[in-house]
Amino acid sequence: MGKSFSIPISRRDFMKMAGMAAIGVLAEGAIGGTDTVSAAGSKAGTINYGGKEIPVLFSVDVCVAGGGPSGTAAAIMAARNGAKTVLIERGVALGGLAVLGCVYPFMDTHAPDSDTPYVAEVKARLRQHGIEPFDGVTQQTWHNPETLTLIYDEMCSEAGVNVLFQTVVVDTVVEGQKLTTCIVQTIAGLAAIQAKTFIDSTGDAYLSRSAGVPYERGYEKTGNNQPLSFRFEMGGIDVGRLYQHVAVELQEDWCKSKPPYFEIAEAMHRKQRYKLEDLMAKGVASGEITQEEAEYMQAYTIIGKNGVMSMNCPEIPVKFSASDPVSYSKAVAYGRRMMHNIASYLIRHLPGFEKAFISREAAMLGARESWRIRGRHYLVEDDYHSQSRFADAVCRTAWFIDAHGEKVSEKLPKGGYYEIPYGSLVTEEVENLIVAGRCISASFILQASMRIQPTCMSIGEAAGIAAAWGLKKHIAANAIAWDKIPPEKRSYVSK
Template identity: 45%
Template sequence: MNTVSFFGRELPVIYEVDCIVVGGGTAGATAAISALSEQAKTLVIEKTISLGGTQTNALVSPMMPTYVKGQRVNRLIIERLNKEIETNDGTTTCSWFNTETLSFVLEVLITERGGHILYDANYVDCIKEDNRITHIVINTCAGLIAAKAKTFVDATADAIVSRTAGVPVTSGNEDGQNQQISFRFEMGGIDISALRAFILSQHETFCQIENPNFFEIAMVPGKGHVLEPLFRKGLAEGYLKEEDLRYFQAFTQPGKPGVMSFNCPHIPDIYQTTDPRLRSKAVIKGREMIRRLTKFLPQYLPGFENSYLLKEATQLGIRESYRIIGQYVMTEHDYINRARFQDGIARGDWYIDVHSVTKEHVEKPKFSRGEYYEIPYRALVTEQISNLIVAGRHISSTFLMQASLRIQPTVRDIGEAAGLACAYAIKHDIALNKLNGAILRSQLGMGEL
């Protein structure tokens, strides 16, 4: 077996492939499927034992609505999901899923194309020669090992590969504050039909979905939601604290009758997601808040009488941390101007959705149906590393622009472009950061400007 030197140690090189994707999340899994579809030998490095990242480990479902037509791999994932569960509510353009089914589907789509997955494997560092990464170092149950590739996809969401390779990054808003952290959970034993009947009897207009298999509830103080009086009562009677009322939202889970996934609690007073100590503090605080909510709901909300805590997320819901500084930095002006690019490789139409810890006012202009902006290939690559491409919420953008492009459908399309780029770069012996993104635009069927 080949070895590589790493700080005086000889590490076994257990894989030599065309493309290594670090992070098997929303963008990473899609990038791997894309590269494999172009016959690039691909390895996915995943720190957990479940593909899907935020979607599965942080329990973030469903995929938010978009009127942008998804690219081929995104459609493939949804089509395969539809064979397992119902994903279309018939009213919105959300893509509904449960986490276990999505993780399984992503795994099958990778392995049936000959892809390799290394689970329970944490990225440690990279080894470079000049401006190229040659190997990455991984911590596994066997200790430190190495893997070699021609191209690398940083799909870590925290830009860890980019940062260790020397790529400059930025983080947070102008005050260095990141977006709100969530700690999601699931509850079972819910009588969805009783819950739905109660909510609709109160003339709630928030959820307009007619399909009884899909339902959503929410409560944000001062927004006129019918649940606010119940939460106020729970606060007055000591079940809740004021911080529990900041944001409340839950969605049914297709294929899991009586189960809802909660897009809360929002963790208060954590202003930075880039500090490992604060992330740990967020877990402890979030678990405390989850316990209060799961005791409150059976006592106050019809349909929840026999409900129970089913599971907590195994990963925090991090909306924003680091962002690379690439060859092009996307800004909110690109959003406002519905920007088009010769090297546009993905499209987005979600609004500038800032979940702010400090409740700062952010203008949130929304697009009309059919409007969109484009994401240029140059926002995925850097000047510093020639064979590295970034896919995920951490591409090159400003704080506000990232709040739009971070949603799952957009990130999946970015991942597809990244995987396609790796295969093209290998096939044509060209550096990723020298590749003309207009070629990818054409291959993705996005047309000419």
């Protein structure tokens, strides 16, 4: 699969890239010595793909696809543990939805002691950059998108991660049960990356699906994905006036924190009744906004960006699919129109927004769920309610089941949590593949709980540690017993 996406490179560019590869650019593996990974039809510095000779850009220990919360964590931890690592990112910034998708802030796992070392370090580095992530009331991690991606750049540089920006996974080469090569589209054309272990942090399980791993998408009962969002930022907001109106005049006590940490929200047809629902309902009645636009609206102040709020809306109708390329593309224009309608309405009617304007729109739609692998262990809704524990657990979480459009369930009791096992990160079909982030092996409903960013970061952290450990010990990624790795080497130990 994927060959229809091939974009040929010029002979001139090919010779330049092939020459670089031939003289051994970044080809030496830190764990496995100087051996390169075999690929069908390989020559020195090139491989034959689709009848063309394309250059091998990297031959490394670990290749991570996707530079979002889980992928960045995986790459950094693999490199810190001695693996020569390359990280592929399709945009120009690390951080995924937290940066490119305006998904802000990090939600809290609601689980006690859930911060793994990597997550704690990111929060500490935010403080070092002058961003205090905690408001003293909620447990959300308030960050700054531009600062966060700078931190990720710094962490990758310090760890020795080779980052490829503006690079998209096109296809894979699999020999037997081993994924040997990842075909990518770069700014110069098609190229190959060879690795001993691959980590799929694409969010859409693309690397896994391309390699033949079984997968699911959407809700098992309806086939629908969770609704997409098209988030944006608005500047020019008088946050003090907004707070006075919402918290004091309307007496909305849903958000307990105060500026500079402040949040407004409304979500119709939920048990929670929000004071701003009346405002949005009036807009529907007057014809200024549609019912779809009024269904869900949320906004957060952004630390370090005075007068700017991150708008967690619009929620694009579920008729648009996160896993269909034509439907997804139509959702972009549809969502942008919703965005402008919502912004215009708030400017006209919400105190504090009188001089506001759209200052930034996300560079990607927010996909809460698209594809998920079927791995060695399949997490289900009962694991949430039963607070399942696993010997090979890589992290814990208690974020509620937050399946927009399908089911929003009760929270676990205070102090309760369930664990995510390493078995949900690996597959039977490909022995040197680890999956991290929201596309691990889980049902639609369970995925709605584990998909939040801190949990994905912890999963990626474990994936990077496991990848490096397996290479050092000559153990296939899908044969690693996480609970047999010495506790001091692990990011999480089940209790």
